[in-house]
Amino acid sequence: MKKADAVKEWIERRTAREWLMRFLYGMDVQAMQLQELDDWFEIYRAKEETEPVSEDASVLESIKPVKAEEDSAVQEESHHLSDKQMAFIRRAISSIVENLEEIDDCIAKHLKGWEYSRLPRVDKAILRLAVNEILYDDHIPVGASINEAVELSKKYSSDTSFRFLNGVLGNIARERES
Numbered sequence: 001m002k003k004a005d006a007v008k009e010w011i012e013r014r015t016a017r018e019w020l021m022r023f024l025y026g027m028d029v030q031a032m033q034l035q036e037l038d039d040w041f042e043i044y045r046a047k048e049e050t051e052p053v054s055e056d057a058s059v060l061e062s063i064k065p066v067k068a069e070e071d072s073a074v075q076e077e078s079h080h081l082s083d084k085q086m087a088f089i090r091r092a093i094s095s096i097v098e099n100l101e102e103i104d105d106c107i108a109k110h111l112k113g114w115e116y117s118r119l120p121r122v123d124k125a126i127l128r129l130a131v132n133e134i135l136y137d138d139h140i141p142v143g144a145s146i147n148e149a150v151e152l153s154k155k156y157s158s159d160t161s162f163r164f165l166n167g168v169l170g171n172i173a174r175e176r177e178s
Helices: 003-030 034-045 058-062 072-077 083-098 100-109 121-136 142-156 161-177
Strands: none
Touching: 003 083, 003 121, 003 142, 083 100, 083 121, 100 121, 100 161, 121 142, 121 161, 142 161
């Protein structure tokens, strides 16, 4: 694979993870079921935005990067999800919903000094995404899952969350390997 192709694939996967995190956040905020996500996918699947976004979908727009210096390539591509990105998001959401209880139990077990119910929703969405990849997706290296979660946290959460999430995910990864 050429370097340019590898970079493009990395950007596409990062963009898909950002949208996956947003969908997970939206599911948590609105207590949505998997079946309801099809409507959301259609809204954000459109290549051209010709209609205003519905009120239900606006929750996805409410989660914005907290850092001023955003990755412009990711931001530019974020409204144009490819079939490959959509397939990645659908597979991940399906896996997360199917394994949600185990994922949440795993996260809660590895929290030090925190109750799961007190986690910020953004952090919870990022952790769910990463723990799903660590436990249920053998095609993604554990280190890549942790790194991507840390980067999402740096972009969308508080200044210190990335350290906390890195520690939780590192503990989960070490336990998985033993």
